[in-house]
Amino acid sequence: MxxxxxxxxxxxxxxxxxxxxxxxxxxxxxxxxxxxxxxxxxxxxxxxxxxxxxxxxxxxxKQQVDKELEVNPEKIDINIVYEDDDIIVINKDNGMVVHPALGNEKGTLVNGLLYYYDHLSDINGELRPGIVHRIDSFTTGLLVVAKNNEAHQELAKQLKDRTMVRKYYALVWGVINNDTGTIDAPIGRDINNRKRQTVTSINSKKAITHFKVIKRFKETTLVEASLETGRTHQIRVHFNYIKYPIVNDSVYGIKKTIDDSGQCLHAKTLGFNHPKTGKYLEFDSELPNCFVNIMQNFASKEDK
CATH class of the missing domain: 3.10.290.10 (RNA-binding S4 domain)
Known part of the structure; x- marks a missing residue:
């Protein structure tokens, strides 16, 4: 424009x-x-x-120019699981956006990090200091932050080489019969809705999600999903694609949502080699109450 x-x-x-x-x-x-x-x-x-x-x-x-954002430090509670001189492992709360963008300029994880830390990696620019990888605002769970560029580069390499372990728990609609499976379907932006991603052959990237069933209920299935690639909204898009959309997902799920706590998707396990020592570290986090409450609602129907 x-x-x-x-x-x-x-x-x-x-x-x-x-x-x-x-x-x-x-x-x-x-x-x-x-x-x-x-x-x-x-x-x-x-x-x-x-x-x-x-x-x-x-x-x-002659071109559309978005106003640049100011990223200001804010005193925000951050659930830190592990920290040393090079990295911070965080268990992100429900509803917290990872970094500022238009419409989400305050209250993000980055705003909080800037309040507590003077030095973070700057490889991803001023809006994403320390951010190695992201999870969606209403997806809870683990992510790693880099305090310096050397740590960031090594962690990014592990992501690229697919050696970083990222396992999610998801509650999906429907009963999945197979105990394990792989979803291999390319993902790109939905040409009809730029806020959504979709499985498509047009301007897409390879996307692979592996899963195994943890527990089956009458209406839903609890699965563990492992990322081989890391596309935007990958797990949400893939399970919607195979007709088992994630429960309570207002964007990719069925229209029926249970509450406003967001999709039942939790980054449960995160494993990687420490960027400086090379020692393998693995972290696990409990499901948040919002996820547990919805799952227990389905579990209670088992006895009826």
Missing amino acids: VQRYIVDSKFVQKRIDTYLIDVLKLSRNKIQKLINTSDILVNNSKVKSSYLLKEDDVITI
Whole structure:
């Protein structure tokens, strides 16, 4: 979407980069890049960042520019399972977004990390300090944070090499007959809804989920799902694809939701080699109350 601004008299003789910093809330570096690529024009002509504005100048921005976010430290309770000089293992609460984005600028895990820690890896930029991998806001459970770039690079390598162990518990609708299974189906963005992912052959990436049945109920099945790949919403998309959607998932599940606590999906087990010592570490977390309460509701129907 093209954006146009007509310069008011009060901004005459102001540098264009300074003006756009105030108007768009972008960094000077970002504005310089847009000027260099001719995505910012004045009166349909390319200018330098030092250009001094005149009254009624027409500034055209040729591409959609999102306002940059400010990430501020916040005192937020974080459930730390393990910590040393290189890593932090966190058991994320239900409803907590991992990092800031438009619409979720406060109350994220990153806001909390910045309050408690002065040094985190910066490989993934200012919005994701320390974040090696993510889990969805209403998915609970374990994730690892890197305190420095060396630890981050080693953990990212384990993710890429598929040697990091990530096991989830999911409660799905329907009774799965097979004790084990593998879902091998590529995932990409849903062209009809950009907020959703879907199984598709168009602009997709390979996605593999292994699972085994833990317990069967009359209406649902508790499964352990292991990720071989790590695509956005992978487990939720895959189980919906095989017609066993995750219970209480308002995006990929059936329309019937039990409450507003989010999908019954928990990152239960996380295992990896320590990025500095090489020692294998494995962590396990209990199912959260919101998950347990829903599962017990189905278990209680077994005796009726």
